[in-house]
Amino acid sequence: MEKQIFCQFLVVMMLMSSSQIQGELRKGCYDSGITVLMGCPDSIDKKLPAPPTPSEGCCTLVRTIGMKCVCEIVNKKIEDTIDMQKLVNVAAACGRPLAPGSQCGTYRVSGA
Secondary structure (H helix, E strand, C coil): CHHHHHHHHHHHHHHHHHHHCCCCCCHHHHHHHHHHHHHCHHHHECCCCCCCCCCHHHHHHHHHHCCHHHHHHCCHHHHHHECHHHHHHHHHHCCCCCCCCCEECCEECCCC
């Protein structure tokens, strides 16, 4: 039930914020980023404890789509819903780590 509510909230939030996305952001990248976020709710939701490892489905999306589009679409509304450190951990666990010091939304990835 929590997962379904999270997904519905994320979809509504994305639809509401889509008009605020910069023109340079390709629609395909937006769709791809949303696909990753919606495919990993158990691993990134602020309200849920993170599982020991992301699901295989989540990792397949992360490996296939990558994190570039995810980080491009992350805005303040999304950051209010997901745990950015969990998102960074998911990327690493799925073999697509974000570079230390890189930006994902307004979140700066820690590390040297």
